Structures are given as structure tokens and as C-alpha cells.
Amino acid sequence: MSAEIKHIHHVGHVVKDMGVALEFYRKLGFVCLIPAYPMMAEKEGEEPKPLGMANTHITFLRNFIEIATVVKDEERIPDNANLVPIQVPPAVLPRVLENIKRTIDTVSRCLARYEGTHILCFYTPDVEASAARFDKCNIGHSGVNAVQRPVETTAGVQIIPIKVLEIDGEDVPEGRLAIADIPPLEILQAQAHMDHPNGAVELVEVILCVADHEIDIFINRYQRYLGRDVRADGLTRIIDLESARITIVPESRLANILPGEAAPTLPGFVGYVVKVRNISATRKYIEGNGLPVMETTVGDIFVPASAGLGTVIVFRQAGRHKF
Template structure:
């Protein structure tokens, strides 16, 4: 049994327009950090310009929601965007640019399928141990890399190095899967504690829908990725990860879990769940801002994907 995977690190909502997505999430009652746009000059002496992939975070204490888009020539950039200039020795810079270009290819491929959630990253206490376990199971990966994660503190944005491990498996059609370590405890302790107006406190679940004929193979490969056994919950299979869970459900039963939902391409992530302090207060906020809502059999409140750029969000009482 895996002991290094403890929860969901973050999910990624891939969108066509960053500004549209930020407006929508802020209306939902989430505090969104300013989006980050990488900047680089095409040639020496030229003015740096945005390129690659831009992202924005919705932060909780130790996980987050990421909004991701591809930077397009002439595309609209939000007024509060934070521009990150890339500067490094030529050999290092070439590797950074190659990595960004691979990310752009992945995001573009996701958008070609549908706008919605396409990124799921698991929180690992030790990325090296996760890599060794994947090696043992014969699961391909890109090796452990160190990346910079922005952390909002009272003194401004700090870039904190964290270790990341990408799964490289031909069977992963649903998007991007990875493992990441959280920043050191001292960095998290200085992070600004975000008080979301909708009362959201934590990201706790990702929901994957697959074709009926691919359901069992999909559950089997996630068992390899996570190193834990799934339990049965109705027609779904659930992988418990301490502070979170991954739910996999066949397409024919998706509406049992999320009434009215349908995905244009399978397999795909149908949505994610956040816990809230007071579900009644959350409902009032959503009603006041005109969002349609559905109540599930277990009492959760769902805003349908059709109203949220292809991804359903489930609000659950903490």
C-alpha cells in the first residue's frame, strides 16, 4: 500500500480565455490570485512578450485549484496579470522553454477534446519514492524535476522550489497526471490564508468518468498510480487518499452521481469537490449570483459543468 500519497495536490481547469474564467470563479465566490504569464524575447534585443501557458491559483491551506490557458498572439490578458520574465543560462533556458512547449502541446490537446478539467496532481510526501514505486509497477514517468511554485505571502509572491513527477503513460487520455510535493512547512506557514466568500476550505475529490467497457482497466491503472486498492461505492470505485479521494464512475451511471452531466469525450474528468464551512451559506451565495444548482442524493450542492466552462463543481459540507 502506498504511504507517500496523502491527498490531492491540485486540479487544473483548462480554459480558452483566462479573463472569462477568472470572472466566473470570482462570481462563484473564490478568491483568485493574479494570473502568471511567462515572458521571453524571441531574439536578443527584442522586447519580451508573453508566451507558453498562463495559470492562476485558487489557494487553500495545502492544496489548490489551477486555471490554465494557452497564451495566444493577440489574446486578451487580464489587467491584474503578473508577468514572469524567464532568464537563465542558455543551456538551462533551452530546457525551460522545451518544458513550456511540451506543456502547451498538452494543454492544446486537452482543449481540442473539450474545455474543462484535464489536470490532476497527487500530493506526495516524497516524489523520489513515488518514482521508485512507479518503476516497480512498470508505469512510465518523466523523472523527478524541481519546479518553482508561487506562494502568496504577506511580503509578496515567493517562488518556492518543489519536486514534481509527471506520469508518462500512453493510456492516460484524460489529461495530465502528476505527483508533486508541497512547499516546505515554513513556506506554507507564511502563506496568506485565503477566506473565500463562498466558504470553501479544501479541495477533496476529483471525479473521473470513463466508458463502460474501459471502466475496469481504468480502475486498474489508477491502482498502479496510487498504490492503494479502490473500494466500491454504488457503481463507482473510490480511492481514498487520506484528506481526499479519487472517484471513477462508468459513463452509464454518471448521472446517478452528477444529475444532468455528460462529457463530450471519454475518459474525462467530470468535476471536482470542495468542502465548505456552511453549505447553507454557500447555497445563498450561489443563488444570489444566479448560478443553477442541483442537490445530490447525499446532500451536496452541484453547479453543473454547462455553467462552468465544462467542469461541474460540487460543494460539500465540511
């Protein structure tokens, strides 16, 4: 099978209140960037205006966690917000706006379902190759779009062009799926704010929970998207990427891998896993900030969804799994 999709690019935690989310993630020990409010002129010559979303990133070397929220027209943008004007050539402006509005509509629908993880983006060094394979496999997608990603480095903010492909035209009830490339390695290595007090170094797993009778449907879908085989791992099904994986678990077995957890509206991404340098130090930091910590049967620790704004956040000792 093809393997041009290499890793997890990012996950997106969609929240109701950005301020509450920032406080929570900082208690977990993550460094959060100042929230960005993308702005764009809807017609050539007009002044840019907010597009209806705000987000921030928790940065690792190769990927990141996005915290996103929907911004209603009547809501006041905070004084310290990072207003990010998006500029595109006039010839492609209508298509870019259409894609942005579709994304905002998708995120709005996700938040209406429940607060939690709803966005999963995969990394590939060749988005065009993924688009060609999708065409061959009759997988609906947006086409390859060029966007600008601001990257905060130790030398200041750099605006880096990246390519993105949305998986759409498909039945994707679990949320928003996409594929993207990443900035050059020298830019990634120069990123600021990667030294997290909890010792987190990388996003390594996303957990998707589905109804028992639909698990084969989702296994087949993700095989088609990723071009990789699925393996059984006890109660779950795993798709291995390079140094990361996607776990698909039936609803009846969720509590076996995450004790005490119940699935949100199905299907849904119930949580994600980050790798840390020292799991004992991570636990001490989180508990010291008053957050509950649970244990899995395989030695990971996690903050339950009831305390995690609708998503389970799992912490894993670096080196414990070899993907």
C-alpha cells in the first residue's frame, strides 16, 4: 500500500471559551501561543475582517495541538489578540474564502455536537501525491490549496506557505480531516515555545471511538485515507504511521483502555496522546495544579474528559512504545 502520509500533523480541540481553555492547558503544563484571529478581505480592495474563528497552538518540533473556537459576530476580540491578515491572489480569493467558510461551518457543527477533539490533520511531504491517490481511489477532497501559516521562531514570526488538502465530499461524521505539509526543517528547529513545563515533546496518537457495529466501516475508511494496513491490538485496531498511530476503538471497549471514560456522541475523537520526557514529573506537575490524573492499564496517565473540556489527554513516557 502507499505510504506517502507519514505522521500526525496536528489535532484540534474545539472549545466553547478560549480563555477557559488557555487556563486549563497552562495548568496541564503546556505553553500556549497568544490566540490568533485570522482576517481576510472578502473582495479585492476591501479591508480585512475577522473570519469567525480563533485558534492557538501548542508547539512541538514536528507537530502541534490546535485549540480552536468559533467567534460570533457580536463577540469582542480581546485587546491582546493576534490579528492575522491572510493575503491571497485575487484569482483564487473566491475559492479560498469558500474553503475557509466550509471549515468554519464544519467546526461550528462539531462544537454543536460536543466540546472536544474534532480536527485531525495528517502530515505528508507531498500533498499532490495524496491528491492523485485520492482521485484514483475516488476519495472526495478539496484539491490542493496553498495557505499561509505564521510560525513563531526565536528570530520572530515567519509566514510560511504550506499546502493543505481537505477530505470532503465524503461522509466524515467524526469531524474535520485534512492533510498538509510542514515548514522546512530549519524553520521547525527554530520554533519558539517548545519547552513545555510538563515535559511534552510530541503528539503521537489520536483515539477514535465508534459504534461497535460500525468499526469495520471506519477501519476501511482510514485504510483508504492513509494507504496503510490495520493491525489488531487487543481490543482496538491500530494504523501505524511513522512514530505515531491512529487507534480505533469500539464503544463497548473504550473503558477498557481508558478506565472510567464514556464516549461522547459517536463517532468521535475521544482524545489524544502526547509523549513526555518523564512521566512521574508530568504527573506531579498536573496534580500540583489541582487536576485529576487517572492511569491506564498499560502505564500511561490521563486527564479525564470530564476535566479536560470534553477530551481525554493522555501522557506517555518517551520510549515506551516503538512505532
